[in-house]
């Protein structure tokens with residue numbers, strides 16, 4: 001894919017390692033064109049392809065995309081059915097290409113609820129691409145941050161029940177070890193398109209120190225120039241992790 005001049009990017013050392021995105025605004029994009037909502041979702045898949053290519057090209061190691069929340073089941077039955085079909089179609093069409101580009105595919109969330117055809121394809125895609133190291137693409141589907149934390153708590157409770165763990169060993173660190181995405185760095189940059197400024201039950205735990213970026217641009221219109229704006233915003237921030245600005249600057253000089 002042809003992309004813009006990389007000169008407009010921040011230096012590699014100032015790029016995030018892990019970007020997490022709430023891809024919002026597909027429905028409004030379609031509505032503004034007098035089209036059915038699903039057309040917005042279809043166009044949204046194109047934006048995903050573009051962003052994945054850009055991340056692979058510029059060396060961002062991890063991209064996590066919120067595709068379907070555990071609350072999205074509340075949508076009209078038809079939209080849920082069409083989204084499920086679109087997911088299936090995208091899996092069938094894209095996995096070989098992802099693999100060809102050295103991209104590792106993963107899904108997080110309670111995907112069993114989508115049915116065995118999706119589960120099988122997801123498992124096959126994960127197995128096929130397991131050894132790829134260029135970019136980890138994680139799709140969050142039927143995912144909820146609260147579900148993730150509750151599931152981790154359950155795992156720990158089972159260990160306590162089995163006498164493998166003491167209650168006082170249930171620490172933030174131990175809980176974190178049982179969450180989705182435990183094996184990759186926490187998101188450095190969170191992007192939400194579509195204008196809403198909320199987390200909508202995405203990665204609640206993992207976003208504790210993530211830099212947040214909100215844009216009114218609707219997801220189907222979120223092209224490379226917009227992404228670069230987000231990267232520049234990120235590059236201009238000082239991440240303090242609880243320390244003072246002076247401490248952070250002194251650590252840089254040392």
Ligand code: IPE
Pocket residue numbers: 023024025026027028029067068069072083194
């Ligand atoms: C995000 O776009 C995609 C999903 C939630 C699946 P929306 O469908 O939420 O689009 P808007 O917010 O209605 O415009």
Ligand code: IPE
Pocket residue numbers: 022023024025066067068069072196198200
């Ligand atoms: C969040 O978008 C979920 C995804 C993008 C998959 P929503 O459009 O569902 O979020 P709310 O309902 O506006 O908070």
Ligand code: MG
Pocket residue numbers: 024025026194
């Ligand atoms: Mg929305």
